[in-house]
Amino acid sequence: MAERTLTFVQAINEALHQAMERDPTVVVIGEDVAGGGGRAAQGIEDAWGGIMGATRGLIGRFGAARVIDTPISEAGFIGMAVGAAATGLRPVAELMFMDFLGVCLDPLLNQAAKLRYMFGGKARVPLVVRTLIGAGLRSAAQHSQSLHAFTTAIPGLKTVVPSNPHDAKGLLLAAIADDDPVVFCEPKTLYFTTGEVPAEPYTVPLGTAAVVRPGGAVTIWAVGRMVAVALAAAETLAAEGVEAEVVDVRSLSPLDEATLLASLARTGHLVVVDEAPPRCGLAADLAALAVDRGFDLLRGPVKRVTAPHAPVPFSPVLEDAYVPSPAQVVAAAHAALET
Amino acid sequence: MAERTLTFVQAINEALHQAMERDPTVVVIGEDVAGGGGRAAQGIEDAWGGIMGATRGLIGRFGAARVIDTPISEAGFIGMAVGAAATGLRPVAELMFMDFLGVCLDPLLNQAAKLRYMFGGKARVPLVVRTLIGAGLRSAAQHSQSLHAFTTAIPGLKTVVPSNPHDAKGLLLAAIADDDPVVFCEPKTLYFTTGEVPAEPYTVPLGTAAVVRPGGAVTIWAVGRMVAVALAAAETLAAEGVEAEVVDVRSLSPLDEATLLASLARTGHLVVVDEAPPRCGLAADLAALAVDRGFDLLRGPVKRVTAPHAPVPFSPVLEDAYVPSPAQVVAAAHAALET
């Protein structure tokens, strides 16, 4: 088949179309996922299609019964989505920015994640919550957070973070088909990056990491937008004669420990790169995995590259200093190799 | 001075009395912190004094203007406390169970933690949120969580977890005197344990860990209720001839890395014990610290003992299996020492 290039957001959009096409129980719920409040009469139904166009065209194709604009009531509509998931639908809810978890944690933490367990296995909650993460758009402290560790920490939820258009489509289709609640984090600065995306529906299974660059000297585990940062660092390192192996973690929960540790076994040195601040984050989680199950493989310290322990600043110079850079990853690789 | 023994909850209650006595800007806010809706006229003002009595007697002494019963509106009253803290008061808000963070994360995540930074240093938010954590009371999945890693992860917040009555009083007085927002986690199963508590006001500074049992063979970092579990394990290990050093982390953010790493330097072997599930939790965070800054000190894998990746079950046999036990800590110490 001929190559076909889509942007990240087009890949998401295509996955939503295909999932809704194949399964009439899939519904899309969120603020302005159509836009204009579904005012078909005035011909302005699909005024927005999501703030960055991810849900564009859905209402025209599938109608207002399945593409549901909501009031600004995240706890209400995500809670509704949980209830709907437990009673026969497969809702895909859009939480515009993951920062807004602040106003709607309960339906995820205490309901979606726990219903099945609390009910002794009698419930299924096939819910997907799509949400934007990451800094870089000069949107300051309340619109730039990467809170994927919060949902990874919650037993009963699954969490994925695609790093490219191909995985975005495949992981989203897998998430929608999954019978458990999945938090699907979309790094917003990747939205208009492009990549090859097959036209037919396909899935990237949850619980699989991917080696995106082979190398024998040092392993770099990275997630989301940080995969590209790790790859850029690997280029610099290669120029120095240090071949880094880059692994895209991509499925945070379930975690593909085998692929991660196999890479560590090949290199013995490890850098973990994550866009969130350091405390109790994914980088710490993965470093802990390394030092527990992978201790015998380690020939040096595990170095983490993360955002600092601070809110995301607005000013471009500060924000640029905030987000982990290839240079920081290179330095960390040096430190990891130093022992 | 003669020894004086109080329960954990009495120590909290005494700290609240002393803080309110000394500083008229300290106010206590929460559901039934007095109880009976402050119905002084009917002589039933202090009907509850908090669900477990931590705030008992305050309304009688300081009046309804400073001891404020609220509706069941956690986001509202914790948000109110944030606004009050930014405008001259030192509120101590009670979030009955930390599980309820689900309905009130925003005022902590996006407001209290970030106001000062977003405002370029122009605000102070001297807020304390007291909250119960932990399993053990057969209260099932929504009343038993230990979510201290969630607030530890948030830059701008401080988080402490006392493990005994002495520290409960001293850390609470330090938290109330502190100019930053502090989440004060109270392990509910410790509430009626007793310990020596000086009568006069004193503080245990935030950012200090405590070596609670010296030993040279293996270090155990533990927090909250797990300190006692670690100490029990240390007894068993001592009987085997293995002297464990137990460090009570107690201040999760800021973290006393120096004291923690100094102990690791003495023993070279490490077990981390935490009551929360494993993913992106405090145990992972501390293990990551060890393998980064303490790698050269490590002579074996860092073993974590945590709750499993599951919600807290109701049934006593399951809940007992859920909570980390001294036997698990002993086994982890053996594994940590094996290399």
Added chain:
Amino acid sequence: MSLPRARLLDGYRTMRTIRAFEQTLNELSLAGRVPGFLHLCAGEEAVAAGVCAHLGPADAVASTHRGHGHAIAKGVDLDAMMAELFGRRDGICHGKGGSMHVADTEKGMLGANGIVGGGIPLAVGAALSAKVLRTGGVAVAFFGDGAANQGLFHESLNLAAVLALPVVFVLENNGYGEATPVEYHARVRDLAVRAAGYGMPGAVVDGMDFFAVHAAAGEAILRARRGEGPTLLECKTYRYFGHYVGDPLTYRPKDEAERMRAERDPLDLFERRVVAEGWLATGDLRRVDDEVAAAVAAAVRHAEASPPPDPADLMRDVYVDYPRPPES
């Protein structure tokens, strides 16, 4: 307005079962024979019975921490429920949920809920399913006066109104949220007035009167089934026991509960009415009482005979499917 004899007996049986269940649990809990905390709903039977009389298994209810009555009225098996409260393997949730999470999705019971207000959006979601899947079903959210001050209440009601969903919001106003009287926690006499803020009908009903609840709920549920949208029904009721078993009850006048029991007891009111009207005879009711007493006693025996869960099942049912959970 009368009801067929069988419906009357059903209503009475439901209320009597709830009463007997709760009284038995109060004793068992005080005697230390049931683990954890219990929130009992004795006194509030007419609400659960009057509302659920209109519901079938395709209809859903979402409940609260005080959820035994709703579960019983929705047809959850008594034996399995009692075993759950004992934390046993044969419990309806295999011992994982306990009192605060009694649930049976097959019966349309979406669970008691430990989060005040937490069940409300779940009911809205069940209503969305009914609407999208055209099942003809409706959903009911039960919640307390205290829950009406949660943001989840507000968002759920507005959302249901905006989407015109088939859901009925049943506010059980028992006068208190924990120790706090409703007169303190809200500055309105009737919380039902909040419905107007969502453009939704609201009504106040005597929640001690089975017939009043039955009539009002019937109307609201019919509206919902017809696709005419949600309703808020405030049922004024009362809990006889404390907030939880063991509550010292320092916050309410000593004689308040006695007065309610004497004057407004939902079972007494029901009995007086049906006997006065000649719809049922006292003997009919006593027969039900006996059957219920036997059933509850049998449920306790069943629960006590049930083995505890297998600790090996600790990690079961966290997910439908999860490749190897992390070690800890």
Added chain:
Amino acid sequence: MSLPRARLLDGYRTMRTIRAFEQTLNELSLAGRVPGFLHLCAGEEAVAAGVCAHLGPADAVASTHRGHGHAIAKGVDLDAMMAELFGRRDGICHGKGGSMHVADTEKGMLGANGIVGGGIPLAVGAALSAKVLRTGGVAVAFFGDGAANQGLFHESLNLAAVLALPVVFVLENNGYGEATPVEYHARVRDLAVRAAGYGMPGAVVDGMDFFAVHAAAGEAILRARRGEGPTLLECKTYRYFGHYVGDPLTYRPKDEAERMRAERDPLDLFERRVVAEGWLATGDLRRVDDEVAAAVAAAVRHAEASPPPDPADLMRDVYVDYPRPPES
């Protein structure tokens, strides 16, 4: 009802400053000279100006993502504000906050807020401080029609009513929350009716009319100052620009904004009234226009001349005091 000449000029100056500030920013942003996203409030000037005319520095306001107008009306320095929007060192927040977090606690401006509804409880907290510390101050929460569907709105209003706090809730109903019209997101004509659910007075005001806002806000603020509790004031208003700069505005009729500008513009209405009544002369207003234009131009020059923040300040002001932050 007239106002002293100085107050009239102040009110006009505030509105004109907001208008000029927002129009300038629209151009700067479209030209790519300001980083990030901007939510402009042109068209809504009468609300900020009419309300804040009653407030002093001891009074607090909490604002929204669309907060420039509130900040200006509350007296935040124009130069420092503009520098903030440019992300510069001399910004009122030293470049850390930007448009969505413009704040000046010394002026009682508790911040724009990126969380819809997020500022409402902060204002309630400022009111609590005023009450406990007996400062005589009041607090005002500004928020939009969309925010009225957030749980934070509900909880805050009820809490303020229960505690009888000196706070005024100013609902700026501009007809849309993002692309969603209020007719879709709520099933009531006036959101002010929600006040009744909290036992609080609610009023609907023409938010394009400075005098109407001024009068209604004056009354509500006086009530608050007298200890008589909170009020909900719904101001019907309109935003001229899109939700954010760059919004294609596909969701509203093409001529809607033009019609509003032509018929209901708050500055025009003000001018017509004061001139017709003979309170001010057109020349007075043109003089203010010129002064404002100069001030805004100066603010832009100041902002552009200000250096960017020092990257070394990245970790500053996370805490008042924190022993060694974790390395990363």
